[in-house]
Amino acid sequence: MHGALPATDRDSMLAPRAQSLLRFFTCGSVDDGKSTLIGRMLYDTNSIFEDQLEALERDSKKFGTQGANLDFALLLDGLSAEREQGITIDVAYRYFGSNKRAFIVADTPGHEQYTRNMATGASTAELAIILIDARKGILPQTRRHSFIVSMLGVRDIVLAVNKMDLVGFDEDVFNTIVEAYRELTAGLGFAHVVAIPLSARDGDNIAIHSQRTPWYRGPSLLAHLETVEPVSASAETVFAMPVQWVNRPDLDFRGYAGTIASGEIKRGDEIVALPGARRSKVARIIGPDGERAQAIAGEAVTLTLTDEIDVSRGDVLASTPHHLKPRRNMDARLLWMIDAPLAPGRDYIIQLATGTANARIAALHHQIDVESFLPRPTQMLTMNQIGLVSLACDKPLVMADYRKDRELGAFILIDRLTNHTAALGVIEPAVPTAAEFNIAPAVEPSFLARIATRMDASDIALSVALSSGVYVLTGNQWAAGAVLTTDVILRPLIAELRSRTRARVEGGLDDGNESGAGI
Amino acid sequence: MSLEHLRKLEAESIHIFREVAATCERPVILYSIGKDSAVLLHLAMKAFYPANPPFPLLHVDTTWKFREMIAFRDQRAKELGVDLIVHINQEGVRAGISPIVSGSRLHTDVMKTQGLKQALDLYKFDAAFGGARRDEEKSRAKERVFSLRSAEHRWDPKNQRPEPWRLYNTRKRPGESFRVFPLSNWTEADVWDYILQENIPVVPLYFAAPRPVVERDGALIMRDDERLPLLPGEEAQIRMVRFRTLGCYPLTGAVESTAATLPEIIAEMRASRSSERQGRMIDHDGSGSMEAKKQEGYF
Numbered sequence: 001m002h003g004a005l006p007a008t009d010r011d012s013m014l015a016p017r018a019q020s021l022l023r024f025f026t027c028g029s030v031d032d033g034k035s036t037l038i039g040r041m042l043y044d045t046n047s048i049f050e051d052q053l054e055a056l057e058r059d060s061k062k063f064g065t066q067g068a069n070l071d072f073a074l075l076l077d078g079l080s081a082e083r084e085q086g087i088t089i090d091v092a093y094r095y096f097g098s099n100k101r102a103f104i105v106a107d108t109p110g111h112e113q114y115t116r117n118m119a120t121g122a123s124t125a126e127l128a129i130i131l132i133d134a135r136k137g138i139l140p141q142t143r144r145h146s147f148i149v150s151m152l153g154v155r156d157i158v159l160a161v162n163k164m165d166l167v168g169f170d171e172d173v174f175n176t177i178v179e180a181y182r183e184l185t186a187g188l189g190f191a192h193v194v195a196i197p198l199s200a201r202d203g204d205n206i207a208i209h210s211q212r213t214p215w216y217r218g219p220s221l222l223a224h225l226e227t228v229e230p231v232s233a234s235a236e237t238v239f240a241m242p243v244q245w246v247n248r249p250d251l252d253f254r255g256y257a258g259t260i261a262s263g264e265i266k267r268g269d270e271i272v273a274l275p276g277a278r279r280s281k282v283a284r285i286i287g288p289d290g291e292r293a294q295a296i297a298g299e300a301v302t303l304t305l306t307d308e309i310d311v312s313r314g315d316v317l318a319s320t321p322h323h324l325k326p327r328r329n330m331d332a333r334l335l336w337m338i339d340a341p342l343a344p345g346r347d348y349i350i351q352l353a354t355g356t357a358n359a360r361i362a363a364l365h366h367q368i369d370v371e372s373f374l375p376r377p378t379q380m381l382t383m384n385q386i387g388l389v390s391l392a393c394d395k396p397l398v399m400a401d402y403r404k405d406r407e408l409g410a411f412i413l414i415d416r417l418t419n420h421t422a423a424l425g426v427i428e429p430a431v432p433t434a435a436e437f438n439i440a441p442a443v444e445p446s447f448l449a450r451i452a453t454r455m456d457a458s459d460i461a462l463s464v465a466l467s468s469g470v471y472v473l474t475g476n477q478w479a480a481g482a483v484l485t486t487d488v489i490l491r492p493l494i495a496e497l498r499s500r501t502r503a504r505v506e507g508g509l510d511d512g513n514e515s516g517a518g519i
Numbered sequence: 520m521s522l523e524h525l526r527k528l529e530a531e532s533i534h535i536f537r538e539v540a541a542t543c544e545r546p547v548i549l550y551s552i553g554k555d556s557a558v559l560l561h562l563a564m565k566a567f568y569p570a571n572p573p574f575p576l577l578h579v580d581t582t583w584k585f586r587e588m589i590a591f592r593d594q595r596a597k598e599l600g601v602d603l604i605v606h607i608n609q610e611g612v613r614a615g616i617s618p619i620v621s622g623s624r625l626h627t628d629v630m631k632t633q634g635l636k637q638a639l640d641l642y643k644f645d646a647a648f649g650g651a652r653r654d655e656e657k658s659r660a661k662e663r664v665f666s667l668r669s670a671e672h673r674w675d676p677k678n679q680r681p682e683p684w685r686l687y688n689t690r691k692r693p694g695e696s697f698r699v700f701p702l703s704n705w706t707e708a709d710v711w712d713y714i715l716q717e718n719i720p721v722v723p724l725y726f727a728a729p730r731p732v733v734e735r736d737g738a739l740i741m742r743d744d745e746r747l748p749l750l751p752g753e754e755a756q757i758r759m760v761r762f763r764t765l766g767c768y769p770l771t772g773a774v775e776s777t778a779a780t781l782p783e784i785i786a787e788m789r790a791s792r793s794s795e796r797q798g799r800m801i802d803h804d805g806s807g808s809m810e811a812k813k814q815e816g817y818f
Contacts, residue, residue: 021523092653092657120682299526349690419692
């Protein structure tokens with residue numbers, strides 16, 4: 001099937017440039033064929049130049065694992081160590097396009113010891129392709145990657161069931177895997193899971209619908225990627241801009257440069273400079289093309305204000321009213337990324353948007369087993385492990401729940417001695433009010449057990465007991481379960497359960513989160 | 520409402536420029552005069568407008584660049600009012616290093632890689648912007664936006680800091696420095712589309728014109744001055760050619776073309792079936808050669 005391209009695909013190289021951009025990434029277990037899949041997509045969209053193809057032919061003979069055939073993985077595995085070992089170590093970015101769209105794809109490693117690189121690729125993606133070898137079905141890595149994809153807020157999934165040629169393009173094999181995957185990920189908050197039977201090596205259902213899967217009625221992979229409109233990564237719509245750089249060329253001009261994290265801003269809008277409470281109005285908006293009347297999320301702009309107020313890097317300009325709360329203390333999920341383990345009590349540098357502070361690990365609540373999705377008690381986190389921590393910063397930072405705000409909800413921790421990036425983190429929601437708790441219905445106990453939450457082991461029993469109680473009262477588990485299969489709704493419920501537990505047990509209030517009190 | 524493709528790339532690059540300005544002590548733009556450098560400079564002007572970029576341009580001159588490149592460089596710096604530092608590895612000049620007698624590998628190492636390290640050390644720059652793109656070459660595809668170099672300027676590809684979201688860890692120890700690549704996520708096509716959209720001046724060598732060339736080892740080499748000796752029986756022919764990339768003229772192959780305008784260049788590039796680095800003689804020392812050069816400090 002090599003090179004069997006319809007003329008329309010070849011013509012697409014000459015068409016006008018794509019107007020929209022999709023960032024996605026591939027992940028899966030070792031040898032599921034991720035690099036081969038991307039290589040095949042590049043090949044099928046005519047994105048490989050002839051001299052690169054010649055180099056590929058040479059390299060395929062020297063390093064290839066596909067016998068006489070082209071080994072597309074060698075297009076991607078650019079480091080010598082990767083080519084020698086035949087594995088992907090580091091995330092690689094590739095660029096291709098059709099007449100409908102430009103694509104940036106991150107090819108991420110499958111090996112567990114490179115999970116941090118996989119998470120890095122996921123952090124900027126709008127869609128994830130999760131590869132499964134049809135012969136092997138769901139593997140521990142599939143669970144681990146799906147969990148991390150969920151944690152990093154990717155809501156659109158392509159379940160690519162690869163190597164269908166090696167199972168005779170058997171529909172039953174495909175359906176069994178898809179059903180198992182849907183059950184596995186029901187609590188992970190995915191908006192769409194589109195399953196496609198593939199052979200990346202032979203090109204089945206990559207660019208065109210394969211005649212070897214007549215039972216499959218869905219789109220080819222590229223057709224899906226060209227048309228999918230991913231669920232917006234950031235649901236936040238209120239204007240916020242972390243100040244990156246104060247532009248002061250002379251006494252007459254003082255501008256605040258930054259990339260708009262969310263919402264939009266117009267000339268004359270009232271803003272507040274957080275974490276303080278100083279207010280002013282937008283005098284001028286300077287965009288990449290000069291002066292303008294308004295700007296939207298994602299744009300890099302410079303704002304001037306009508307009043308001389310003190311604003312510096314790390315502050316966040318926000319419209320009024322807003323709901324951003326500068327906080328010193330927060331709960332967050334961490335993915336640990338360095339050899340030296342995380343230990344409670346240590347200090348790190350936190351970098352959140354353009355703000356930095358010293359952050360102490362006030363508590364390590366638990367580690368999350370990313371294969372069972374269950375919390376486990378632990379004293380430390382080692383490389384590639386995920387855990388729930390409470391952080392205490394030495395000054396307030398403007399932050400938000402990561403699920404609602406991918407810009408102000410994400411951070412890294414930096415080791416003070418080595419300067420290594422020690423962890424990536426996502427901010428958990430602040431503890432909700434009792435009113436929010438009351439609207440949350442019952443949930444099947446096994447859901448609670450399967451999703452990763454901020455619960456300690458002792459909390460699980462109580463949560464299950466409580467939710468069972470609610471179930472007895474409402475009598476409608478399935479309705480409740482359907483609503484609650486997204487972790488967005490589950491988490492506040494559990495947070496509330498936990499804080500109630502503590503309140504009851506300790507006779508005091510949960511002090512894990514505060515709102516602006518530390519200013 | 521969302522931004523279209525080029526606007527997203529532009530915003531990302533401007534963000535990177537500002538991050539460096541805010542967190543590094545002595546940044547510099549490594550200006551190589553080509554199309555990528557032209558876009559880099561254009562974005563830097565936007566990032567800090569109405570101020571000028573708070574850092575100079577550095578050109579590491581191998582003394583073998585096309586004459587039109589040098590003229591263009593000086594004119595652009597003057598027009599924009601930016602500081603331009605030109606550094607030549609004088610040790611290399613004294614040793615008589617040239618692409619003709621020393622070969623491409625030694626010439627590139629001494630005049631470009633060593634010259635760059637000398638200049639970075641001399642001026643104590645701690646962050647150097649480069650126009651490299653990840654789509655250029657496989658080992659570049661693995662490089663970070665902020666690429667940490669040791670005090671000896673070495674790159675350690677196996678020990679790169681993870682770079683999630685756009686949270687760039689800009690901390691470093693004394694002596695260490697960053698290579699920063701604001702165009703990491705741009706493709707060759709994006710660069711040309713942006714040059715057209717923004718009307719950015721580029722060196723005329725990118726446009727087809729009658730030029731004196733000799734054919735050697737399948738490449739068309741322009742005889743830019745008398746230093747390129749003609750081999751026995753060889754004579755320069757005038758052909759209609761242009762360049763996809765620009766470097767040292769004896770090491771840069773021209774392509775036959777009639778594309779004399781930006782839209783014609785873009786149309787030709789889309790139809791092309793070979794990559795832009797094909798004309799670069801220095802890349803052809805085996806698939807791992809760029810990675811090896813980069814580890815030693817090549818940009």
